[in-house]
Amino acid sequence: MNCKERLRLLDEYLAGTMSAGTSAEMEAHLTECPTCRSVFADIRQTIALCQTDETYELPVAFHDRLHRALRRKWVETHLPDAPPQPSE
DSSP: OOHHHHHHTHHHHHHTOSOHHHHHHHHHHHHHOHHHHHHHHHHHHHHHHHTSOOOOOOOHHHHHHHHHHHHHHHHHHHOTTSOOOOOO
């Protein structure tokens, strides 16, 4: 099994729904492969952050760009005949 195939199975590994044999193979691969290990660590960190009740303030400029982009996308999706939204 190559890295791409293993990365597709990470959700099963994280959820603990993978068979014991396949789980052991995944653990061995994560020990040997720095790329997959890094992806796995990033996903675990993301999950941990999402499970906390903490909120994080976005930088104002990023917040504004994000909301403009979301608004444009919403208009494109829900109001296809509306005039184009201004870009940044």
